[in-house]
Amino acid sequence: MNGTAKLNELSGAVPSSLVVVPNNSVLEQIHAWLVTVDHKKLGLMYIIYGLFFFVVAGIEAALIRIQLAVPNNHFLTPQFFNQLFTMHGTTMVFLVGMPLIFGFANYLVPLVIGARDLAFPRLNAFGFWLSVFGGLLLYFSFIGGEGMSGAGSAPDVGWFAYAPLTGKAFSKGHSTDYWTLGILVGGFGSIATATNIITTILCMRCPGMTMTKLPLVAWLNLIMCGQVLVTISPLTAAQIMLLLDRFVGSHFFDTQAGGSATLWMHFFWIFGHPEVYILVIPAFAIASEVIPVFSRKAIFGYPVMVGATIAIAFVSMSVWAHHMFTIGMTSTGNTFFVVSTMLISIPTGIKIFNWLGTMWGGKLRFDTPMLFSIAFVFHLLIMGLTGVMLAAAPFNWQLNDSYFVVAHFHYVLVGAIVFMIFAGVYYWFPKATGRLLNDRLGKWHFWLFLIGFHLTFDTMHLPGVLGMPRRIYTYEAGRGWETLNFISTVGAAVQAAAVLTFVWNILISLRQGRRAGADPWDAWTLEWSTSSPPPEYNFAEIPTVRSRRPLWDIKHPTDPDWKYE
């Protein structure tokens, strides 16, 4: 068939007339990166930006864990502790999670749909630099938070910054202003990038790629970007209201003047809960690519996977007040949010079962990306089940705001998202750099991180059950919390060792890694049909596809997918 033949040609050399010889002086190279509108470079910059802040947030977390390792510790001052957990949370969500998922989306979406770039390359660069500016604003608060009059301080209001703690009366100086502005500016960047990715997927798929043949990684990112458009808006509105409160004396959240504290909660969580899915759906997307390839089987139940994700996205917009079961809603209101929250477990369960179905009957290869993915499925199961516990409102009245919740959402953000980010890096690093990451170091990284993760976050559930609230800078001895907290801190040290292994692996593999070739994993989607790293224009000739796995069709001409789909 015609398209197949064309794809075959693509894996060969690129016509030399199209190759641009880069100027190699360092300044020229830096300049090229700074002014680039190439989705691959911007994607990589997003990922580097995210990984950099991942290390920063990790250091903040390590300081928090040291402070809590023993009771009545004086390692940190109360205020610095409060700043650290605020910055850790804000950083992980806005400066680690968002850039990383947008990085992967940026890099992968055009490649898997056979396009040469995103629909609006310049808007893409604009979105990226806005995000960077937002991050810098937030971190500038460390030196500029109290303006000229003080040594400066970071915000200490918690990452969901409940009113009226953020009001002028309770948050003096400018640290909260930097927090608000940083998120506001970064949010515009997210909206720009989401619009861009949606347009690209809807309008720039290669010939033959109907929506039912769209690879799951693109489908899930499309859904995620739709969620970004819907949910960043209330966040932006809330931040503008907060700025008005702080600068021109309006009273949206100013309870001393009749404002409403719960108004902020509603605005924040109608963003905040879908945000969890904005971050985790791209993790699902990576799993939906990695698990089939390393199981050597097509994804089980493609239409149901898409449908379940859409269901999750829709339902996740109606569950926000499960973060607010303790604010004294009516019993009817509480019941509504119990039902909507529990409903989400159905599509989430479907996804777990479908990944299991993909592995079932396969021939599993345990390369590092697959190890991270299997652990991810296990963690997704546990966090789903603790999520059901938290969804049962009366149980939530005990667990909410305790360390149980902290353990639960770290299962989501680390156990699911960070694990899949690692899987994604191991999986696509050869595509982006032309070299494989070292698998031996990768396995060290995986096992250390897995052990550290479970030491820290499994034990963390228990102090919550024993009455330990979150966000306390110290605690008394004799409440049954000390041994558990100490174990959590030990686990954090193990995780730190794992991350160092990872960083080391990246650094040495960039120089000495094994050459990858175009298709090191024997995979099936279009990004593996072009060279590693891909040329600036991705494909010399736009490919034509007939199934969800175009490279499978090429590799198995007698038994192609399109016969069955």
Add this chain to the structure above:
Amino acid sequence: MARPVPGDLFLGAISRVGKTRLTTKIAILLLARQTVYGGDKVDLTLVPSIFAPESVPAHSILHLANFVLAITGGIFVLVTTLLVYAVVRFRRRANDDGIEPAQIYGSGPVESAWTIVPGLIVVVLALTTARVIHEIQDARQPAGAVEVQVVGHQWWWEIRYPKLGIVAANELHVPVSRGDVRRPTFLELLSADVVHSFWVPRLAGKTDLIPNRTNSMWIEPERVGLFLGQCAKYCGTQHAKMLLRVYVETPEDFDRWVKAQEKTAESDPAEATGRLVFEKTACINCHVVKGTVANGRFGPDLTHLMSRDTLAAGAMTNSPQNLRAWIKAPDQFKPGALMPAMNLKDADLDQLVAYLSTLK
């Protein structure tokens, strides 16, 4: 009244297994392992475990929790088994022939099954949960209930008994409910500044104290004793030291406590100089001592300061030495605390402490 729902059956079944036995087993699992908690120093009655409830709403929550744990535990075992089986059984063998496995694109019946079964589980869980929500949240206040107003402050608890005319702080005294004499305590929750949350795990779930809003909750302790809790919602610098103590007393002890608290301060003429220091200093702008000119409302009522076991919302035990150190430098115990250091001379400080020590 709540109509019976399917969840009742499950709850009932769990109750029949032994309301106390199951609870005790879990309590033992989680509590009796003293080694886990840090040696013999741990007084288990002071571990604020949600698995050791001593009050009606906390019991209801634990029943629901056990039910949810049983179901989720079952799902966990099942899915983990499947996952481990898949990983072991379908790993690529050393002697692999290199042929790709059979490609299976999905299965309608199988996928329907793992949609419908979880759906049914959700129905059962949601109905059970709704029933417990109703049971706790819509409970009527009986005639004999004690009414208390709790006002959250940065970083202490104001505790008022409007019908008894008592104002206390940080240490809530309530009567026990025993046998036929049910004396639950109904709490009205308010905040003077930011959002706080009232949480004493062994007595009930938590409820937030939100400015411009009146919330309510209730407890019905069934055992005499001291129950620890603390503010659960991050409320600023000293959130960690906004501790809460609930003393559950026999009706007689509680009535005796009420009698004592109703009195105005009996000041000892021997400490008149100390009282003068107190009344001349800014103390009176923030604190109340009934029967004196002190009528400030920013800080805790001190009329019966010495009847309390702790100072500064549980930050330290109440002793003259601690009291003196606290007044001298509040920031050393609770950095960021809103009480300023008064920079009193040592002699004045001694007299002031001597006076405050008479406020029984």
